[in-house]
Amino acid sequence: xxxxETDLNERVRADFTRQKVMELIGARMSLIEPGVCEIEITxxxxxxxxxxxxxxxxxxxxxxxxxxxxxxxxxxxxxxxLSVEFKVNLLAPAKGEKIRVHxxxxxxxxxxxxxxxxxxxxxxxxxxxxxxxxxxxIRVDQDGMKR
Amino acid sequence: xxxxETDLNERVRADFTRQKVMELIGARMSLIEPGVCEIEITxxxxxxxxxxxxxxxxxxxxxxxxxxxxxxxxxxxxxxxLSVEFKVNLLAPAKGEKIRVHxxxxxxxxxxxxxxxxxxxxxxxxxxxxxxxxxxxIRVDQDGMKR
Amino acid sequence: xxxxETDLNERVRADFTRQKVMELIGARMSLIEPGVCEIEITxxxxxxxxxxxxxxxxxxxxxxxxxxxxxxxxxxxxxxxLSVEFKVNLLAPAKGEKIRVHxxxxxxxxxxxxxxxxxxxxxxxxxxxxxxxxxxxIRVDQDGMKR
Amino acid sequence: xxxxETDLNERVRADFTRQKVMELIGARMSLIEPGVCEIEITxxxxxxxxxxxxxxxxxxxxxxxxxxxxxxxxxxxxxxxLSVEFKVNLLAPAKGEKIRVHxxxxxxxxxxxxxxxxxxxxxxxxxxxxxxxxxxxIRVDQDGMKR
Numbered sequence: 045x046x047x048x049e050t051d052l053n054e055r056v057r058a059d060f061t062r063q064k065v066m067e068l069i070g071a072r073m074s075l076i077e078p079g080v081c082e083i084e085i086t087x088x089x090x091x092x093x094x095x096x097x098x099x100x101x102x103x104x105x106x107x108x109x110x111x112x113x114x115x116x117x118x119x120x121x122x123x124x125x126l127s128v129e130f131k132v133n134l135l136a137p138a139k140g141e142k143i144r145v146h147x148x149x150x151x152x153x154x155x156x157x158x159x160x161x162x163x164x165x166x167x168x169x170x171x172x173x174x175x176x177x178x179x180x181x182i183r184v185d186q187d188g189m190k191r
Numbered sequence: 192x193x194x195x196e197t198d199l200n201e202r203v204r205a206d207f208t209r210q211k212v213m214e215l216i217g218a219r220m221s222l223i224e225p226g227v228c229e230i231e232i233t234x235x236x237x238x239x240x241x242x243x244x245x246x247x248x249x250x251x252x253x254x255x256x257x258x259x260x261x262x263x264x265x266x267x268x269x270x271x272x273l274s275v276e277f278k279v280n281l282l283a284p285a286k287g288e289k290i291r292v293h294x295x296x297x298x299x300x301x302x303x304x305x306x307x308x309x310x311x312x313x314x315x316x317x318x319x320x321x322x323x324x325x326x327x328x329i330r331v332d333q334d335g336m337k338r
Numbered sequence: 339x340x341x342x343e344t345d346l347n348e349r350v351r352a353d354f355t356r357q358k359v360m361e362l363i364g365a366r367m368s369l370i371e372p373g374v375c376e377i378e379i380t381x382x383x384x385x386x387x388x389x390x391x392x393x394x395x396x397x398x399x400x401x402x403x404x405x406x407x408x409x410x411x412x413x414x415x416x417x418x419x420l421s422v423e424f425k426v427n428l429l430a431p432a433k434g435e436k437i438r439v440h441x442x443x444x445x446x447x448x449x450x451x452x453x454x455x456x457x458x459x460x461x462x463x464x465x466x467x468x469x470x471x472x473x474x475x476i477r478v479d480q481d482g483m484k485r
Numbered sequence: 486x487x488x489x490e491t492d493l494n495e496r497v498r499a500d501f502t503r504q505k506v507m508e509l510i511g512a513r514m515s516l517i518e519p520g521v522c523e524i525e526i527t528x529x530x531x532x533x534x535x536x537x538x539x540x541x542x543x544x545x546x547x548x549x550x551x552x553x554x555x556x557x558x559x560x561x562x563x564x565x566x567l568s569v570e571f572k573v574n575l576l577a578p579a580k581g582e583k584i585r586v587h588x589x590x591x592x593x594x595x596x597x598x599x600x601x602x603x604x605x606x607x608x609x610x611x612x613x614x615x616x617x618x619x620x621x622x623i624r625v626d627q628d629g630m631k632r
Contacts (some may be wrong), residue, residue: 062241065249068215093256094209095335100274101252102212108248109240127247128450129474131278131425131572131619133599135592137335150617151576155449156422156476158574158617160601176591176599178572178619180423180474182450188242188284275597276621278425278472278572280452282445297470298429302596303569303623305427305470307454323444323452325425325472327570327621329597356535359543362509387550388503389629394568395546396506402542403534421541425572431629482536482578 052076055121056113063109071106073113079149081113086142098138100175103145103163107132107177110147111159115181118152124186128156130179138174140167147177157181199223202268203260210256218253220260226296228260233289245285247322250292250310254279254324257294258306262328265299271333275303277326285321287314294324304328346370349415350407357403365400367407373443375407380436392432394469397439397457401426401471404441405453409475412446418480422450424473432468434461441471451475493517496562497554504550512547514554520590522554527583539579541616544586544604548573548618551588552600556622559593565627569597571620579615581608588618598622 045053056076060066066083069091075082083106085091085098093099108127116125147161163175192200203223207213213230216238222229230253232238232245240246255274263272294308310322339347350370354360360377363385369376377400379385379392387393402421410419441455457469486494497517501507507524510532516523524547526532526539534540549568557566588602604616 059241063246064237064239065246068237090211090215092211094206095271095273097335099210099212099252099255100277101248101255104251104255105246105248108246108251124242126242126284127281129278129280129423130247131276133276133591133619133621134274135599137273150574151614158576160617173592176601176619178574178617180574188244276570280444280472280474282452297427298467305429307470320445323454323472325427325470327427353535357540358531358533359540362531384505384509386505388500389565389567391629393504393506393546393549394571395542395549398545398549399540399542402540402545418536420536420578421575423572423574424541425570427570428568431567482538 052078052117056117060113065105066109069102069105076113076117078117079114081110081117081147083110083145084142087140098143100134103138103143103175104132106143106145107161107163107175108179110145111161111177111179112181114147114149114159115157118149119183122186124184124188125181126184126188128180128182130177132175132177134175136165136172136174138165140165142166155183199225199264203264207260212252213256216249216252223260223264225264226261228257228264228294230257230292231289234287245290247281250285250290250322251279253290253292254308254310254322255326257292258308258324258326259328261294261296261306262304265296266330269333271331271335272328273331273335275327275329277324279322279324281322283312283319283321285312287312289313302330346372346411350411353410354407359399360403363396363399370407370411372411373408375404375411375441377404377439378436381434392437394428397432397437397469398426400437400439401455401457401469402473404439405455405471405473406475408441408443408453409451412443413477416480418478418482419475420478420482422474422476424471426469426471428469430459430466430468432459434459436460449477493519493558497558500557501554506546507550510543510546517554517558519558520555522551522558522588524551524586525583528581539584541575544579544584544616545573547584547586548602548604548616549620551586552602552618552620553622555588555590555600556598559590560624563627565625565629566622567625567629569621569623571618573616573618575616577606577613577615579606581606583607596624
């Protein structure tokens with residue numbers, strides 16, 4: 045990795061560690077590149093909805109964080125990021141061994157960044173898309189205040 | 192309560208108990224009436240994002256379940272419900288002692304039901320709206336299969 | 339009307355007139371108050387989709403403008419407004435003699451304003467909700483440039 | 486073209502012609518394939534918002550129809566299609582000579598189909614993405630009634 049890549053990697057992973065909920069639900073960042081972020085989460089009984097699938101809100105939690113870090117990766121050092129809004133379409137039950145999320149920046153603006161992300165349910169080695177997000181992120185101060 | 196109200200109450204609360212993630216995040220249903228559902232969640236450090244606010248995905252988890260049960264409350268016995276899609280606008284940081292969600296049915300169709308829900312951050316006894324959801328729910332079989 | 343109300347009224351209506359598409363589709367502003375805007379549109383054959391209902395995109399055009407002016411009405415003089423994003427749920431066919439839209443500000447921020455709006459189909463004197471929007475508007479310069 | 490392609494082409498174009506609003510705004514279908522639809526629209530002064538850009542609602546009208554026909558193209562003969570909901574993010578001003586929309590099916594279900602679409606503003610021969618849609622379509626009877 046170049047110095048720049050190492051910087052990005054460290055900056056993003058430090059921030060990810062501060063998201064305590066990622067630890068609670070067992071999510072881990074598997075890839076971070078400029079404009080792209082991937083996060084994985086293992087299926088667990090305590091993350092389920094009434095039918096035993098992963099709750100749409102937990103899938104959304106992962107999609108949202110992945111979009112946030114994809115946006116964050118393109119922002120200048122010293123920035124913070126907050127979600128303005130997101131929409132999620134649930135395409136299939138989130139069932140299987142794990143959920144894998146891939147997020148990327150669709151358009152990066154000075155203040156607002158639009159990202160899209162897909163969630164894949166991995167079952168017996170096969171991946172099936174189970175949800176998709178279209179989100180707006182806003183660049184803020186590091187303490188999370190909008191400017 | 193009338194018999195009908197007792198039935199609704201029992202049917203919804205039994206289903207809520209099957210959502211294991213509600214226990215993980217400490218969410219509890221505070222109100223269920225035909226077409227209306229309220230859920231509360233206490234702020235906890237292990238539910239936070241990088242600035243110490245409740246993660247937007249956890250707020251969404253509560254908003255989504257509240258919309259689901261508001262829709263479910265108007266469906267015939269033997270129905271199940273799944274989220275088709277939802278959009279969330281984050282209006283203010285989800286900070287304070289607890290988040291309180293109020294969801295109601297906007298239009299109930301035979302198959303699809305549209306719900307709206309607001310989340311309020313309660314801090315020092317004051318409530319401030321922090322998020323709002325507009326969602327589509329689908330009536331399914333009890334095992335969560337779309338018909 | 340007070341001077342302030344007259345100012346708002348004139349400022350908004352002047353801007354509305356600049357939206358040439360409003361004239362094309364026959365939309366007229368029926369109410370403007372701080373944080374609230376109503377627009378009506380008469381059903382016409384040249385606004386229809388394949389079943390003879392008003393096209394969802396035309397209903398959206400009216401919903402979007404109503405949200406924009408509701409947001410604009412709370413902004414300081416010299417501001418412009420652009421749509422960041424909106425989501426529309428179509429609840430029933432947009433049929434009847436006219437569509438009436440009511441929009442209001444849900445939360446006004448310094449830069450971003452979130453609005454909600456409902457569209458009602460008026461048929462034989464009866465109103466039925468046919469669509470609902472949840473939208474984010476951004477304050478910009480008068481020439482439509484984001485700051 | 487094979488017989489099947491000719492059938493699809495004729496079925497979709499006949500339906501498109503019934504969308505009278507497409508004629509009003511000057512939209513034309515430039516491509517239809519299984520699961521994919523493209524529509525173009527030339528910029529005109531009577532389609533503008535207050536800054537002279539194409540109104541977001543008109544861009545949405547084209548995005549919505551393109552998503553609808555992308556979904557429709559995969560449905561059995563005798564089906565109709567209606568929009569359940571859509572979300573649009575406006576990424577840049579819709580300015581230039583024309584707007585070009587590309588829509589494709591993200592997941593086709595028995596009843597519900599999820600589509601995504603991008604709109605490109607073409608100015609001086611250069612294309613720039615100006616909007617993106619994530620939409621849910623529902624299969625209905627040919628007269629537009631939900632089943």
